[in-house]
Amino acid sequence: MSRVDPEQGEHKPDLPGPSVWPIGVAVGVACLLVGLVISWWIVAIGGGISIVFGFLWLSDLSGHPVGARPAAAPPPATTGPPPAQRRPEGPTTTRSGFLSVATLGLGGVIGALVSIPPIFLAIVPPFLKQSKKPVDLGPLAQFPAGQWVVTTFMLDPSEGAVSRRTAYIRYNGPLKGQPSFTIISNRCAHLGCPVQPLGLVQPDKTKTISTTGGEVVTTIPVLAVSGFSCPCHGGAYDTEGNRTAGPPVRGLDRYEFSIKNGHLILGRNYSVSKVDGAGAGARIHKYDLTGPGQHIDGWEQIFYPIQPPH
Amino acid sequence: MAVARPPRSRRKQMEAIALYPLDWLEERSGLVGAVKYFLFRKVPGDTNWFQTLGSATLTAFLVQAITGVILAMYYTPDPNSAYESIKHITNDVTLGWLVRGMHRWGASVFIILMFFHMARVFLFGAYKYPRELNWIIGVLLLVLGMLEGFTGYLLPWDQTAYWATVVGINLNGTGPIIGPFLSSVLRGGSEIGPDTLARFYSIHMLVLPAAIMGLIGLHLYLVIRLGVTSPPWSKKAAGAPWIEEDEPEQPARKGLVEPTPRGGAAK
């Protein structure tokens, strides 16, 4: 019976020396992957960097440095066994050195070929084709002036119930001849819990209509809304969606809207830092849609310089 | 081989026949020897009940692995039918409630045991040289275990599951710079949808278990290689600097009260 011998003796594999080029390759690959999300120019730059540094690395490994690298040339001979013991057969080192570099290199190529497509599939599609279609919320008559209406709709009817979202809608009356709406998302600006209206919800007055494209829209009127509040961590908002208390980092998100054939059409959603004034004349500080808990103004916005496509 | 065999008793012959498969296996793989080495390796004689927490955690993990594999035969990772399949498992499938219950509560037991095991290792000082690496692997296992809890929580696709996951994903989204991208990757897009559930399912039952099994393997390898720590209060603790080299065993009690400068020397 032979157990694994912990002392394997002096037979150590012929390892290549240390090299700094892999760092460059890593930077290049990272650049390349980021570029896949952002722009093809960065892909090209990243690819270039990886190829140049990969070439430098390979030539470094094979023992023929291309660039001048004075510091790391000979290994310091202060410690360790004498070199004669380590490499008993001089003539074969070039051959085995080449073979080990080739094996590592080919292994790396195989690894890259096998792992990059799946990793791409896991990471990149979530950033592509993320645009949203407009949603038909039905005739304007559903929304009496000054009345808050809880409106539940589907972002994408083809996905089914999972795409149901809720917005709080108030018709503010006409502004410069055009109907004006306040459409507030019920996604809390803290961590995305469902915000609840502070008022008397009237479930007995629920109405469900089907609009063009198979969208099912449910409306529930709410009386005497004095604000919104979040059941998770105690965020509170006023009727314009401004934060009044608790941890939310900004106001509630809103939706753009348009009117088509007498129907209210829900557009893109966007983020709001705060709203001055109220109703039709409110001045909305509008930003691109940002995830909950992420600052869009103040110094903290440096934490979130780039947003993925929403 | 077949030259003049000495006469053997019938019992010996039976034994040889019974052991033949093991010998066959050993000659071709060395596995029997490896198992023997694992079982009969020496451990300190003063190990105690606290030191069973690690293997208890492993047992809890195995319960999760076995029940999880079977639950996957009945579960459907699709938003339109996931909830119904959970109801089906709980109410209709024979013993489905038991296997699901074991998986659900096994998760809690697994996490509690990981914390207890970690507390034991910390209080015994068992993370010290040369076991630092094993402590780090243990911390990684704890993180992966919590991630299993997080990804598995969504799968029943009920209200609690959905909204806890919304918060969890947005929590990741607040990470500086890469946070928003991380939450998009977790969701599989800008909104929670069918892809999110499929993603969580795959991470929960393939990605994380594979990583956990690999790390458990490393964890056990290091335990076997480096050995088990004696309880620090043991009077016969193996390798303890506060116990004299060739001290006879009887005056042990005196050693604890003795005002020697050893505590200072260990600094």
Added chain:
Amino acid sequence: MSSIEERRRLFAKYKEDVKTRGKPFFPNAMFHDTVMSLVVVSIIIGLAIIWHETANGTTAGLLGKEYDAKADSGTFSFVPRPDWYFYFLFYLLRIFKWPDSVILGTVGVPTICLVLLLAVPFVDKRTERRLSRRPVAIVASILVVISMGVLTWKGATATESLASENVKKVPTWIKRNKLPPAAVPGANLFAQIGCLNCHSYLGTGGGYSGAPDLSAEGSKGKGIAFQIAHLKNPASVNAGSPMPSFATLGDQRLHQLAVFLEASKGGK
């Protein structure tokens, strides 16, 4: 801190001690392991059985529901809670209730904890393992256990000033404020429509905007008519009041609210 030579020497001594005085893992230590594993498996199966036997689908038993209602991404009246082992994080998020500190609760504190955990063997390089001589380790572990315990407990018992949770307090109000039956519809209304988001009533709600406590509103003798006028247009009877108008509730509901307020004489 012990030198690396010292630590190597002691590990060699450990190996030697185990070799000379140790016992084989099987069956001595492994017997304990097996017994413990049996206990673990029994606990898991026991929990599964208790869960199933006492609960029935969405009806909670001793260990909670078997499943909640189906996920509704469009809900606006659901109160989400995480699994128990994330309660500490859940409550941590409530503690950091200023917008500037959100990131501390979400990623800051968990990251710091993780880094500290990973750093443990590199910070503590002494060979000392006896608890009596590791005061820092003892204090740290006690603090961790207490803080995790408190956070988990607070997370488990946390409530929120929400319609669904406030309505459950109405029976207590009836008892403590001796509300007549005529005031009960008003009390239910009061609990549901968000009054408690600003005002407080017998220890429930309030705190955000400095609105007055209404537990003893009825003892001021203002009268039903005043209450209704105030609810319809607060600023008309109380100049400069930031309270919004509740006129849209309609006369009947406003009357119910007024009756409830006038019946509230401050509980003992």
